[in-house]
Structure formats: structure tokens, C-alpha cells
Amino acid sequence: MKGNKMSTTKHAYWSPSAPPVPLDAFTGTWTGNGFNTIFRPNKNQTPLPNKPDAKPDANPSSDPDNLLQLNLTFETLTFSDSLADIPNRAFLDNQPDAFLQGVPYIQSIKDVTTNLGIHFEPGIWLLVPETIEPSVSPTVARLATIPHGTTIQAQGTFETHEGGPEIPVVDITPFTIGNPADKKKFTSQNAADDSTFRLPQTLPPSITQEILDNPNLVLEHAIQGQNIIQTTTLKISTKADPNLRGSGTRNIAFLEGTVQSDNTITPNAQAADIDATFWIETVQRDDGTTFTQIQYSQVVLLNFDKLSWPHVSVATLTQS
Numbered sequence: 001m002k003g004n005k006m007s008t009t010k011h012a013y014w015s016p017s018a019p020p021v022p023l024d025a026f027t028g029t030w031t032g033n034g035f036n037t038i039f040r041p042n043k044n045q046t047p048l049p050n051k052p053d054a055k056p057d058a059n060p061s062s063d064p065d066n067l068l069q070l071n072l073t074f075e076t077l078t079f080s081d082s083l084a085d086i087p088n089r090a091f092l093d094n095q096p097d098a099f100l101q102g103v104p105y106i107q108s109i110k111d112v113t114t115n116l117g118i119h120f121e122p123g124i125w126l127l128v129p130e131t132i133e134p135s136v137s138p139t140v141a142r143l144a145t146i147p148h149g150t151t152i153q154a155q156g157t158f159e160t161h162e163g164g165p166e167i168p169v170v171d172i173t174p175f176t177i178g179n180p181a182d183k184k185k186f187t188s189q190n191a192a193d194d195s196t197f198r199l200p201q202t203l204p205p206s207i208t209q210e211i212l213d214n215p216n217l218v219l220e221h222a223i224q225g226q227n228i229i230q231t232t233t234l235k236i237s238t239k240a241d242p243n244l245r246g247s248g249t250r251n252i253a254f255l256e257g258t259v260q261s262d263n264t265i266t267p268n269a270q271a272a273d274i275d276a277t278f279w280i281e282t283v284q285r286d287d288g289t290t291f292t293q294i295q296y297s298q299v300v301l302l303n304f305d306k307l308s309w310p311h312v313s314v315a316t317l318t319q320s
Contacts, residue, residue: 022127022140022158022160022232022234022280023082023101023103023125023127023140025232025280025292025294026079026103026105026125027079027103028078028079028319029076029077029078029079029319029320030076030077030078030079030294030317030318030319030320031074031075031076031077031317031318031320032074032075032315032316032317032318033072033073033074033075033112033222033315033316034072034073034074034075034109034218034313034314034315034316035070035071035072035073035207035211035215035218035312035313035314035315036069036070036071036073036109036118036119036312036313036314037068037069037070037071037172037212037215037310037311037312037313038068038069038302038309038311038312039066039067039068039069039172039174039186039188039302039309039310039311040066040067040069040269040302040309041065041066041067041268041269041304041305042065042066042067042197043065046067046199048197048199048201049201050194050195050201050202065305066186066188066197066305066309067188067197067198067199068186068188068189068196068197068198068199069198069199070198070199070200070203070207070212071111071112071113071118072111072112072113072204072206072207073109073110073111073112073118073313073315074109074110074112075107075108075109075110075315075317076107076108076109077105077106077107077108077294077317078105078106079103079104079105080103080104080105080106082101082102082103083101083102083103083104083124084101084102085099085100085101086099086100086101086102086126087099088100090133092132092133094132094133095131095132095133096132098128098129098131099129100126100127100128100129101126101127102124102125102126102127103124103125104122104123104124105122105123105124105125106120106121106122106123107119107120107121107122107123108120108121109313109315119146119313120147121144121145121146122144122145123142123143123144123145124142124143125140125141125142125143126140126141126142126143127139127140128140128141128155134243135243136243136244137157138158139155139156139157139158139244140155140156140157140158140234140236141153141154141155141156141236141247142154142155142236142276146271148255148271149251149252149254149255150249150250150251150252150255150271151249151250152238152248152249152271152274153238153246153247153248153249154236154237154238154247154274154275154276155236155237155241155244155246155247156234156235156236156237156244157234157235158232158233158234158235159232159233160230160231160232160233161230161231161233162229162230163228163229163230163231164223164226164228164231164281165219165223165228165231165233165279165281165295166233167216167219167220167279167295167297168216169214169216170214170215170216170297170299170310170312170314171183171213171214171310172189172212172215172310172312173185173189173310174186174307174308174309174310175307175308176306176307176308177272177303177306177307177308178308180308184307189212189213190209191203191207191208191209191212192209215297215312215314216297216314218314218316219295219297219314219316222295222316223281223283223293223295223316226283227283227284227285228281228282228283228284228293229282229283229284229290230281230282231279231280231281231282232279232280233277233278233279233280234277234278234279234280235275235276235277236275236276236277236278237273237274237275237276238273238274238275239273239275249271249272249273249274251270251271254268255267255268255269255270255271256268256270257270257304267303267304268304269302269303269304270302270303270304271300271301271302272301272302272303272308273300273301274298274299274300274301275298275299276296276297276298276299277296277297277298278294278295278296279294279295279296280292280293280294281293281294281295291318291319292318292319293316293317293318294316294317294318295314295315295316295317296313296314296315297312297313297314298312298313298314299311299312300313
């Protein structure tokens with residue numbers, strides 16, 4: 001990108017003193033690298049070259065029921081033209097019609113080692129104006145469809161501040177469903193163990209123990225030495241919220257699983273919740289010019305075998 005090409009689109013409900021409209025940066029095609037971690041069921045025993053004799057009934061400490069897959073990634077994120085004003089008709093007396101802004105996108109992610117696709121996602125980013133009923137400040141929302149059989153509607157807040165992003169620690173350690181404090185660590189999370197239930201079993205030098213403990217370090221390393229002068233942070237979630245109660249996920253029957261005799265549900269791999277943070281960063285070069293950069297960190301909780309398994313994806317993207 002040869003400069004900061006923020007949109008000058010006028011939005012009727014946006015006051016001159018308000019921060020930049022957060023979706024104005026979502027234009028054109030963005031590319032870059034990232035990192036993906038996902039625990040998945042291993043009941044059918046994915047062949048592992050360093051553990052050829054492993055059996056499903058192996059010692060539980062050998063993690064036979066799950067496999068941790070790690071991917072260094074290359075991503076392409078393409079935005080289509082804005083849908084402009086999307087009229088949502090109001091019924092409640094005090095609420096006028098709400099005109100949303102929408103930006104369609106397609107996300108495609110490949111493994112850099114195999115060049116095989118590991119993710120494809122069409123969707124739409126929405127900017128929702130301030131509403132009276134319900135009483136909610138302006139928000140953003142991401143509507144997405146994932147080919148595994150999951151649709152999401154994640155809504156949340158945004159804010160702009162001077163300087164770089166505040167990137168938190170993210171933990172991939174699984175935990176008992178509904179109890180994040182009850183963590184269950186597996187040997188596949190040990191970077192030095194090259195015979196555990198993990199792909200790849202022998203990790204490349206770029207995937208260190210520190211990165212396994214906190215994949216968001218990949219984002220920190222990508223911006224090391226950059227002069228980021230402004231950041232707009234978008235935080236979205238599918239989790240229930242009193243003010244944003246429309247958010248959520250839906251899965252096909254296979255993912256949801258089956259109802260047992262005691263009325264409990266045993267899922268195959270249910271996508272339960274999604275939390276994501278996107279940082280839109282203005283980076284200043286040594287010559288004073290600027291360019292825009294997008295970073296994101298996303299955590300999907302996959303529920304199976306009585307645990308929630310954090311599926312973490314991160315990437316740093318610039319316009320190509």
C-alpha cells in the first residue's frame with residue numbers, strides 16, 4: 001500500500017468529532033502471514049510418523065483422543081465494494097429505521113509448508129449505528145459462514161487511540177466446559193516432545209515453546225520495530241450479552257452431536273463461542289509516509305470430550 005487510503009465516505013449518523021468509521025479501511029485485497037492452532041478429535045488415529053504404533057487405548061498421558069495441529073499460514077483477505085446504506089426497519093415507537101453499513105469479504109488461508117487450503121470464509125462486516133431501542137452505542141458485527149457447517153454472528157465495540165495495539169496473552173490450553181479455571185494441559189503442548197499427538201511432531205525453529213504458550217507473540221514479533229501512530233481496535237464476540245443478545249453460533253447436526261439417554265449432548269466438535277480482536281494500525285515509515293496494517297487474534301472454543309479446546313488463529317496483513 002502506497003499510503004493511508006482511508007475512506008472519505010460521509011455517514012449521516014456520524015458526528016464530526018467521532019473516531020474514524022472503523023470499516024473504512026476494509027477495501028481491496030490484503031495478504032500476509034500468521035499462525036493457526038487447533039486441537040481436534042483423534043478417535044480414528046491420524047497416522048503419526050514418529051509414533052507409528054500408537055493405539056486409541058494408549059496411556060491417557062499420551063493424548064490419544066485428540067491431536068494438536070499447528071500451521072504457519074499465508075492469508076488472503078479480499079473486501080468487495082461497500083453495500084452502503086442497508087435499511088433495517090424499526091417497529092418500536094422511539095426507534096427510527098437503522099441504516100447499517102456493510103462490507104462483504106472473502107478470507108482464504110493456506111498452510112505455507114504444504115500450500116494446501118485450511119480455511120475459507122465468506123462473510124460481511126457491518127457497522128451498526130447507535131440505537132435507542134435497545135440503547136446501544138455504535139457497534140460492529142461480523143457475519144460469517146465456515147464450510148465445516150458453522151455460521152457466526154459476532155458483535156462488539158470499537159475504539160481508536162494513539163500509538164500501537166495492546167495485544168493480550170492468549171492460552172491454547174483446554175479446560176472443562178464452562179470452567180475456564182479448570183485447565184487440562186496435554187503433552188502436545190510441549191514443543192520439545194517430537195513423539196506426541198501433534199502435527200507436525202517435530203516443530204520448525206519458528207514455532208517455539210513461548211509461541212505455543214502464547215500464539216499472540218507472533219503478532220508482537222511482526223510489529224517489532226514499527227512506528228505505529230494510531231490503532232483502531234474492534235472487539236467482537238458471539239457470547240451472550242444483555243445489550244447485544246443477537247450474537248451467537250449455529251452448527252450442523254454432525255457438529256452438535258447426539259443426545260444421550262440422560263439428555264446430555266455429546267458433540268463431535270461443536271463450535272461453541274468465538275472471540276476476536278482486530279487491530280487496524282496506521283504505521284509511519286522513516287520518511288513520514290504511512291500505510292495501514294490489519295492484525296487479528298481469534299479464539300474459537302471447540303467443545304468435545306467434555307472439554308473446551310481453544311482454536312487460535314492470528315495474522316498480520318497489509319494491502320497487496
